[in-house]
Amino acid sequence: MSTSSKSGSGEFTGRHMWMLAIGFFGVVITVNITMAVISATSWTGLVVDNSYVASQEFEEKRLAHQAQLDAGWISSLSYAGGQALLSVADGNGAAIDLGQPVLRINRPVGGHDDQQVTLVRQPDGTYVGPVALSPGVWEALVSVAETPLGPYEIHERFRIEGVAP
Numbered sequence: 001m002s003t004s005s006k007s008g009s010g011e012f013t014g015r016h017m018w019m020l021a022i023g024f025f026g027v028v029i030t031v032n033i034t035m036a037v038i039s040a041t042s043w044t045g046l047v048v049d050n051s052y053v054a055s056q057e058f059e060e061k062r063l064a065h066q067a068q069l070d071a072g073w074i075s076s077l078s079y080a081g082g083q084a085l086l087s088v089a090d091g092n093g094a095a096i097d098l099g100q101p102v103l104r105i106n107r108p109v110g111g112h113d114d115q116q117v118t119l120v121r122q123p124d125g126t127y128v129g130p131v132a133l134s135p136g137v138w139e140a141l142v143s144v145a146e147t148p149l150g151p152y153e154i155h156e157r158f159r160i161e162g163v164a165p
Contacts, residue, residue: 043109064150075154077142079133086119086127086142086154095125098144098152103129105140108157133160 048054072091077084084103088096098121106114113134119127119142137159144152 061151061153064147064152067149068147068152071149073149077140077154077156079131079138079140079160082130082132084117084119084129084131084140087125088152088154089125096147097121097125098127098147101127101142101144101152103131103140103142105131105133105138108137108139135160 073096074089076087079085084105086101086103088098090096101119103117103119104114105117106112115131117129117131119129121127137157140156142152142154
């Protein structure tokens with residue numbers, strides 16, 4: 001009576017372990033490469049070009065904003081009918097002349113559909129500018145380099161429902 005050891009179909013061998021390890025690490029490496037390619041070809045995440053300069057400008061903007069709040073400035077930025085509307089008034093309700101405010105509007109993520117418009121002052125002291133927005137979430141930033149109380153910025157995030165005007 002002889003017993004022979006055959007490599008039958010139910011036996012787990014070193015070859016099976018080798019194939020299992022190759023398959024597992026192949027999936028891990030493939031997923032890592034895919035994610036690296038997707039991240040390298042999508043939004044960079046860059047918020048400022050030079051963080052050192054941005055940190056220096058931050059304090060100037062903060063102090064200007066505090067001075068504007070102390071003076072009673074009230075700002076309102078809205079969108080309706082294909083136009084952006086900016087209203088800035090002092091503590092007495094008088095419109096403030098901002099010169100030529102610039103509106104930059106974009107999607108919060110992705111860096112697409114970006115628009116920039118110089119707002120035009122109306123006789124009532126408000127500012128308007130044409131902006132075509134499709135449905136979804138948008139971020140808007142109005143900035144003026146110099147006002148009587150320093151630089152001015154207003155930042156709004158809003159959602160457009162339905163169809164674009």
